[in-house]
Amino acid sequence: MLRAVLAVVRHELRLQTRQAQSLLLFLTLAVGAGPLGLVAMDRWMAVTEQSAERSAKTAPIQLSADPPIPSWLVEDDNLEIVPGPVTSDDLLEGGESYGHARIEGDEVVLTRPFAVTRSNMLEGRLVRAVRRSNVDRVKAAVVASGEPWEPPLALRWRRETRDEDARAGEMAGRSLPAMLFFLLLSMAMYAAVDVITKEKEKGTAETLLVVAIDRRALLLGKALVVFGLTALVGATWVLGLAASEGLGVLRVPNLFEGAVFTAANTGVLLMGAVLASLQVSAAALVVAALAPSFRAASILSMPFVIALMAPVGFASVPTVELGPSTLWLPVSNVVLAVRSLMAGELTAGLGAATLGVVVAQTAATLGLAGWILSEVDPFDKGLDAEARRGTGDFGHDAFVLFAVAMLGFWFFGTVMQKADPVLGLIGSLGTLLPLAALLGPVYVGAPLRETLSLRAPSGRDLALGAAMGLTVHGVGLLVAAVMQPFLQTPDAVAQGILDLADTPLPLLLFAGAVMPGVCEELLFRGALLGLLRSRYSIVVSVAVSSVMFGFMHLDLARIVVTAAMGVAFGALVVRTGSIVPGMIAHTLNNALFFGLASAGVASDGLGIGLVVWALCATIATGGLVSLAGRGRPGIRMEEGGRP
Amino acid sequence: MIEVDGLTKVFPGPVTAVDGVSFRADRGEVFGLLGANGAGKTTTLRMLVTLLAPDGGTARVNGHDVVREPEAVRRSIGFLSVTTGLYERLTARELLVSFGQLQGLPDARARAERLIERFGIGPFADQRCGRLSTGMKQKVSIARSLVHDPPVLVLDEPTVGLDVLVAQTFLQAVEEARDEGRCVVYSTHIMSEVERLCDRVAIIHEGRIRHAASTAELVAEHGSVEAAFIARVTAC
Known part of the structure; x- marks a missing residue:
């Protein structure tokens, strides 16, 4: 067994050293990513502070x-x-x-x-x-x-000013694991896809699998190489940061006042990088085992990265600590252990238990990869993009597009809105979402006009859109009123709404109603719903695109309400065959929200009127819906098909 | 040397790709598996070389069961198909050495040199496989499949895409393998290759063996292998 594993490792290393430029690129990234990432974080904080200063100048x-x-x-x-x-x-x-x-x-x-x-x-x-x-x-x-x-x-509040060192430490605790994990994930995915997926794609898997070698040894040998390369990149990253700080290159005033990379901390981070490499490598091998081609791997890697970054984010919350309950959370446990160790709070028992859990989880994940490799037909091209292009099936591409669009929107959108709340909102909605909606279908080769439902609406369709806007807002207010005791909007969202509140009404309506109405519809009810419909039934497509729409809003309270709105707008597109009525409904809904808020009309004050509003609008919409598709055969989309 | 009995494979769908296939092939013999595209040839051979697990029936290679002793089976076979790839990053020499080491040969380098000489790979042995012509690649491929000196060769449509001259060289190599006493299972839909190479032939259609006989018998009965094939397939 050992001989076989070593033979596989030697074989894989021989292959990896033949693409030295890729490895060099990763190692260069590893050296540069840490300091660059910190400088980026520093700029982010500077922008945040400017934003806070600007808000402070507003009137009492x-x-x-x-x-x-x-x-x-x-x-x-x-x-x-x-x-x-x-x-x-x-x-x-x-x-x-x-x-x-x-x-x-x-x-x-x-x-x-x-x-x-x-x-x-x-x-x-x-x-x-x-x-x-x-x-x-x-x-x-x-x-x-x-x-x-x-x-x-008039009431005066004072802000609690925290200790600068504590703030720097917290920022380090939040930012360093996230950056490290992202780098490790990229490397592990790259290596895993190279040693598993590309073998399938290039036909070398067939050659390798008939070699007289135990399959477990084959997987273990490949896993060792993926792990080794990932750990190497992780260690380079940590040592690069330590060296930068030691040489005085790293000067990030907004983040760190004191030294972070002491000898002890560097050692802890190195150990964390090795443990994290174990976890992400095993997980990456699962993805690589599932994917029959490089493109399929790229489809699967996005949800994989999000799934692994979520526990990193969770573990970065200051109040979350390593303990018997959090010990079992993959990825989170490593981040928390590193944090505890750096703070000198990790007991030997808890440390040993964490190590045991991490090793067990890695072994279980590797076992899963092995099981997939033995169960999944290596010659099945079901997920292969080239094979799907001919069939017009772009269902999987919708998920990738969503992940890419949202990562871009959440990151760049937040930066832009920090710089200027209103113009940032207009800019991010107006550029990032339409770009994703247009480039996504073009990239995968889907027909743009059909996918985005770009069809001129009839007058009846437009009336339906307006009625749906009234309905959605009325029902939305009712739902929000019912849910309020249970789910409330978190601060980040409230902050966003507050930032908009001082804006003149016309600009507010443009930024908060017209732009989301047009641009969000183009992405969610256009590109995403269109791509989904090429594979799934109408019901599934509308449901999935609506859940995606809900998730864009990032908080539990709004996910439910916005996903329900997504269903209404999605039904509108399916019913009319045009994206425009949905845009009108969405715009009207948002305009009512901001308009009523500006007019000082409280939803609580509407009382029974709110119920009457919701009911009347629902009845009117129902009537229009029953009329909307009539007299225009061929406009409505067929189940599971294209228009 | 190869004993296949009632081998069956059902893919999700369900699609029965191979349905109770049985045949024998012996040492020093080229056994032909003749069938149109989608007949079940490749699936049968993939089960034989342990790439796919059978859903029914048994297969033994060199006395080893493909399900219970897959490693021993793999030690006994050299496999080559139209889709088997070479590592484009490695040179021909590196590839042969690497596979020798993976097969556990103590003298992988010496074995690689012997194969390089035998198949005339020398002039391009230090070029990366990605830069080789189709014919050169096929020479490296057959050398690779013989690196551990297996008693059985399983060849799945190995001449598809090769020009006539390269195919001739390849067929010659197969004849040499037979003359060395190896058992060769050769799947193809090219009738002339069957007539030239195969001692016995099984005609496979829609996952089932429709007829099995010696090549000489087929030619005597129908005039040519092609006529025999058409007669047997259209009779289904």
Whole structure:
């Protein structure tokens, strides 16, 4: 067995050294990626701070006098308030903008984040800020300060300023594992695809599999090479960072005040890189085992990268610690162990247990790869893109397009919106999404016009779009009202909405209604739904594209509501054969949201009117839907097919 | 040397690609598996060389069962098909050495040199396989399949895409292998190759063996292998 494994390792290394340029590229990346990544993070933080400064210059906010205090300001022990003018800056604290607060001396200190929901938006900012607080305590605090308790009331909050070193440490804890894992994932995927998938694609698998060698030895030998190359790149990355810091090249004032790469930390990070390499290599081999071709591997690698980066993100949350419950989470356990070790908090027992779990998980994953290799027909070209091109089946490509578009949108969109909330939103929606929607189908060879449902709508289709917009908004408000006690919008989203609130209404409507209405529809109900329909049934395609649409909004509260909206807009495209009615419905829905918010109409205040609105709009839409497809045979799409 | 009994393969669908195929092939014999595209030739041979697991029946190669002793089977066979690839990054010499080492040969380099000489690979032995012509590649391929001196050769449509001259050289190599006492299983749909090479032939159609006889018997009965093939297939 050992002889066989060594023979495979020698064979694979012989092959890898024949493409030295690729390896050199990875090693160069490994040296450069760390410092470059940190500099990028530093710029990001600088932009974030500029954004916070700009918001701080906005005018003080006064609480509305009528009604003086809403009746839903109920029990809460955490908030105490001192009088004074409120500015947006008071509501901003990095990513934790809103919070319950406690009074310390003459300062109010935020203690935990506030939730801002759709209906809060209609109430005005300050009401959002004091929502859930105890009105009696608010009143007592004001009276105790000697101020008269009568509206208009102005309240002052103070931000909690954390220790700079703690902030740098936290940033290091969040950013370094994420960057390291991304690099390791790239290398592991590259190597795994080379040693497994390309063998299948080039026909050398057939040659290799008839060699008198144990299949387990074959897999183990290949896994060792993938692991070795990945660990080499990871170790180079860590040592490159350590050397950069040692030589004084690394100067990132926004991130690190002190030395991060001490000898002890470097050792811990090296060990973490090796353990992480074990995990990602085994996982990459599973993907490579599934894929019959390089293109198929690229399709599968996107969800794979997202699936492995999610635990990295989870483990980067400051409150998550290594323990009996988190020990079992693959990837997270390595990140948490590294964090604990760097903080000097890891006990020997927990460390040994983590090591055991990581090795066991790696072995199990490798076993899975082996099982797939033995079960999956190596000559099955089902996932191969070239084979699918002829059949017009682009279902899998939709998932890749979604992953690529969203990674780009979330990253560049956030950067652009940090630079300028409104123009950033217009810019990111107006460029990234349409680019993805147009280039995606063109890249995979799908017919653009049919895929995007680019057809001029009839007057009836347009009326249907408008009615659907009214319905969706009415029902959406109802759903949001029902869900509010259970699911609330997190701070990052609330921050985004707040950033838009000072914008003049026409610009707000353009950025928040027209751009999403047109550009999001082009991607989700155009490209993604169109590509999905080339493989799946209408029901599955609309459902999947709607879930994708929900996930674009990134938080649980909005995923459900937006996915449901996606179904409505998707049905509209399927029914009318045109993307335009969906755009109208989407635009109208968003316009109502911002329009009503600007007019100060609270959803809570609509009461029974809200139910009447939702019902009437639903009935009207139902009537139009029943009429929409009539008299135009051939326009509607057939089940599972193209228009 | 090769005993196949009721071999069956069902792919998801379900599609029965091979349906109860049985045949024998002996030492010093070229056994032809003759069939049109999609007849089940490749699937049968892939089961024989342990690339695919059979869903029914048994197959023994050099006395070893393909399911229970796959490694021993692989030690006994050299396999070459139209789709078997060469590592484009390696030179012909490196490839032969590498496969010799993978097969566990203690003298892989010496064995590679002997094969290079025998198949006239010398002039291009140090060129990367990716830069070789089709004929050169096929020479390297057959040398690769013989690197561990197997008693059985399984060849799946090996001359597809080769020009006439290269194919002649290749067929000569197959004849030499037979004369050395190897058992050769040769699948093809080229009738002239069957008449030239094969001692016995099985006609396979839609996954089943429709007729098995010696080449001489087929020619005597129908005038040519082609006529025999058409008669047997159209009779199904």
